[in-house]
Amino acid sequence: MKINFVKQKYQRVEADLLVVPVASGESQKLNELDKALGGTLKDELARVGYDAGLGAALWRDGGGAIKADKVCLLGLGEQGEINHETIRRWAGNIVQKSRKVAARRVAIVAPKLDDADALVGALVEGLWLADYRFLDYKKEEARKAENKAIREVNIIYDGARSRAKEVMAQAAIGVLGAIFARDLVNQPSNMVHPRDLAAAAANIAEQSERIDIETFNREALTKEGFGAILAVAKGSAEEPYLVHLIYKADKPLERVALVGKGITFDSGGLSLKTAESMADMKVDMAGAATVLGVFRALMLADLPLEIHGLIPACENMPSGRAARPGDVITSYGGKTIEIINTDAEGRLILADALAYATKIIKPDIMLDLATLTGAAMVALGETVAALMTPDEELARSITRAAAATGENIWRLPLVKDYLPKYRSDIADIKNIHDDKWAGAIMGGLFLREFVDESIPFAHIDIAGPVWAAKNGISYNPKGATGFGVRTLLEWLRHLTK
Numbered sequence: 001m002k003i004n005f006v007k008q009k010y011q012r013v014e015a016d017l018l019v020v021p022v023a024s025g026e027s028q029k030l031n032e033l034d035k036a037l038g039g040t041l042k043d044e045l046a047r048v049g050y051d052a053g054l055g056a057a058l059w060r061d062g063g064g065a066i067k068a069d070k071v072c073l074l075g076l077g078e079q080g081e082i083n084h085e086t087i088r089r090w091a092g093n094i095v096q097k098s099r100k101v102a103a104r105r106v107a108i109v110a111p112k113l114d115d116a117d118a119l120v121g122a123l124v125e126g127l128w129l130a131d132y133r134f135l136d137y138k139k140e141e142a143r144k145a146e147n148k149a150i151r152e153v154n155i156i157y158d159g160a161r162s163r164a165k166e167v168m169a170q171a172a173i174g175v176l177g178a179i180f181a182r183d184l185v186n187q188p189s190n191m192v193h194p195r196d197l198a199a200a201a202a203n204i205a206e207q208s209e210r211i212d213i214e215t216f217n218r219e220a221l222t223k224e225g226f227g228a229i230l231a232v233a234k235g236s237a238e239e240p241y242l243v244h245l246i247y248k249a250d251k252p253l254e255r256v257a258l259v260g261k262g263i264t265f266d267s268g269g270l271s272l273k274t275a276e277s278m279a280d281m282k283v284d285m286a287g288a289a290t291v292l293g294v295f296r297a298l299m300l301a302d303l304p305l306e307i308h309g310l311i312p313a314c315e316n317m318p319s320g321r322a323a324r325p326g327d328v329i330t331s332y333g334g335k336t337i338e339i340i341n342t343d344a345e346g347r348l349i350l351a352d353a354l355a356y357a358t359k360i361i362k363p364d365i366m367l368d369l370a371t372l373t374g375a376a377m378v379a380l381g382e383t384v385a386a387l388m389t390p391d392e393e394l395a396r397s398i399t400r401a402a403a404a405t406g407e408n409i410w411r412l413p414l415v416k417d418y419l420p421k422y423r424s425d426i427a428d429i430k431n432i433h434d435d436k437w438a439g440a441i442m443g444g445l446f447l448r449e450f451v452d453e454s455i456p457f458a459h460i461d462i463a464g465p466v467w468a469a470k471n472g473i474s475y476n477p478k479g480a481t482g483f484g485v486r487t488l489l490e491w492l493r494h495l496t497k
Contacts, residue, residue, distance in 0.1 A: 001131050001150050003124055005157045005164040010109050011036055011066050013154060017103035018068035019094050021111040023079040024052040033073070036065045045073075053077055054086065055093040055474065068107060072097055076111055084122040085406040087111060091126025092474025095150065102148045110157045120159075120167040122406075125486075127153060128175045129475040134186040174405075174489050177297030178482030184289040185466065185480035189265035189282040194233075194313035197262050197288055198241045201311065204292065205245060208299040216242040226312075226356070228331040228348040231339065233314035235269055235322025240314035242353065245291075247298045252306035254495050257363035258488065259353045261346045261370035262288030262313035269316045269342030270324055284346070286466035286480070287369040288313060293485035294492075301489070304496050308361050312349035316342070328427045332356050335450065338427035346372050347446045348431055354450040365394065365495075366451060367458045369484050375439025376461040383465050383472065384408040385483065388444035389458035398458060401491035407483055408465065414444050422446060460484065 010018060020033060034041040037060060044050075050058050056075035062068045074097065076082055076090055090111065098106050113119035131150065135142035157164060184192060184200065198215050205213035218239050221230055226242060233240035243262075263284040267273060273281070288311040295309050323329070327339045329348075333355040337348065350368055357366055376386040385402075387409045389395050395411050402409040418441065421433035429449060433442045444459040451457045465483040468476045 001127065001153060003127060003153045003155065003168065005161045006154045007158065007161065008156055010107065010156050013067060013107040013156065015068040015103070015105045015107035015154065016070065017098055017101060017105075018062070018066060018071045018107045018109070019074050019097070020071065020109045021076050021090065022052045022073045023076040023082060025079055033071075037063055037071070038065065051075070054089060057097055070101060070103070082111065082113065084113065084115070084118040084404070087113060087119060087122035088126035088406050089474045091123050092130035095127060095130035096474060098150050099148050104149070104151045105154075106150055106152070107154045107156060110155050116159045116163070117167050120164045121171045123155060124168045124171045125175055126475045128172070129178065130477065132179055132182060132477060134183065134479055136187070173297045173300045174486040176300070177293035177485040177489065180296040181286070181289040181293030181482040181485050182480040184292065185283055185286050187282070192264050192282070192285065193238050194241050194262065194264055194315065195239060197264065197285065197292070197311055197313045198243050200292055201243045201245055201295070201309075204295050204299060210247055210249070211295060211298065212246045212248070214244040216244070224332070225330070226332050226352045227329045228337065228352040229312050229314060231323045231327065231329040232269070232316055232345045232348050235319040236315035236317040238264070238315045242356070243309075243311040243313060245295050245309035247295065247305070247307040249304045249306065251304060253304050254365065255306040255308070255361070255363045256492065256495070257308045257310060257357040257361050257366040258291050258294060259310045259350060259357060259366065259368040260287035260289070260291035261285065261350055261368070261372065262311045263346055263349070264313065264315055266316045266343070266345065267318060269345060270318050270322050271341045271343040272318055273343060280467065283467050283480070284371050285313070286371050286462060286483075289480075290369050290462070290466075290482075290484040290488070293482060294488050297485065297489055303492055305492060307492065308357065308363065310353045310357055312353045314349060316345045331450070333359060333450070335429065336427040338424040338430040340430050340432040344432045346370050347443055350447055351450040354447060358450070358452045358455060363455060365456045367460065367488075368447060369460045369462050371463040371466060372443045372461045373439045373463060375443070377464040379412065379440055380410055381464060382469065384410050385465050386440045386461040387411045387458060388414050388441065388461070389456070390414055390448075391456040391458070394456045394458050397494060398460075398487070398491055401494060402487045404490050405486040407487045409460070409487070412441055412444070414448060415441060416445075418442060419445055
């Protein structure tokens with residue numbers, strides 16, 4: 001989809017579809033349109049009870065007075081409630097409406113927003129993200145989708161077009177990273193193995209002079225003492241890896257570590273999941289996909305930072321070699337862990353990666369992203385990630401970045417009083433707590449035990465929002481959402497200010 005910003009009267013734009021924003025109570029644009037369409041528009045609005053709610057559409061033919069073949073009045077909602085996320089969702093609705101009428105050329109009258117950069121960024125993000133489809137294995141549907149694809153979008157915009165192009169280019173970097181993550185998560189597990197995550201990372205490093213890579217295979221993992229990763233991988237025929245990506249500017253202001261859970265399929269191990277629970281477990285590597293999406297975007301970014309991406313990658317499978325409930329393993333750095341439930345495997349591989357980052361990388365700030373617990377979804381639903389950190393400033397900075405990108409994050413407390421629930425009779429810690437309460441928080445508490453307290457650390461449980469089970473938010477089609485990539489990039493940019 002090619003996007004242009006043009007200065008032109010909307011009546012003169014040649015297009016298959018012209019989209020005009022309408023907010024509740026707005027009259028100026030409606031008066032113009034009513035006149036252009038022969039004075040019948042307002043009567044029709046009153047007759048159908050059009051309320052201009054977000055995404056509400058009223059269709060008209062151009063009728064000659066307007067060069068576009070079709071006109072769509074598309075609701076923005078209440079005038080006083082319009083913000084950048086409203087614009088992003090509104091733009092996503094445009095893609096949906098355009099597909100219904102197979103509009104190849106679309107013209108959009110840009111809505112009004114006090115922050116011009118936010119307006120432009122949200123518009124193009126919403127359009128590009130909504131235009132995504134994963135149709136690798138649906139050939140006939142892919143052919144039909146190609147016939148309905150939007151080729152060109154002309155945004156009728158009164159602001160500075162040179163600045164709009166700059167903002168659009170910046171937004172494109174984040175969208176590219178999010179789509180890269182979507183593609184990885186949408187692939188079935190027989191197409192994405194741990195080796196494929198390692199290969200994707202190597203490909204990114206190969207294409208950028210600023211990005212280096214170190215990959216630990218089974219032999220290296222054994223030699224260096226990554227006992228937790230090796231324990232989770234024991235039951236699988238697939239080889240485990242720890243991937244370490246490094247993006248480094250000439251004079252970095254901060255050293256940041258991003259850790260992403262890379263379980264390419266989670267059967268639960270010997271603590272076997274039900275068939276229903278197992279069906280979507282290709283998604284369990286979404287944290288790794290997010291980190292890879294960030295590094296894919298960093299290829300095109302210019303940030304004065306040193307950024308480390310760590311991806312522990314393996315499968316969690318049952319077999320005669322698999323780790324057993326009751327086993328005691330030694331994680332990287334020497335802490336022993338009693339495995340009570342082999343389905344609590346994500347925290348094990350993350351523990352090794354976090355301990356490695358603490359000891360070897362010594363970051364100024366560290367974040368992990370993981371589809372860690374169903375409890376996070378019980379607490380916050382399907383579209384909100386759970387943020388856990390004891391650091392107030394880090395919590396504020398991540399929350400601000402998420403608000404700017406429209407990705408919902410809510411902070412949960414790391415309650416230290418709950419830590420005794422992890423007490424083991426024979427090891428330093430066990431991998432599951434004593435009861436069923438506060439599962440998301442308990443996951444965060446476990447991981448915090450493998451990070452030095454001097455390092456500002458945040459755990460983000462993304463189990464819910466990385467996957468859209470239904471078509472919900474207009475710019476997130478059903479399937480993988482790429483959640484977290486744009487928020488992390490926004491957060492990284494603000495670290496440099």
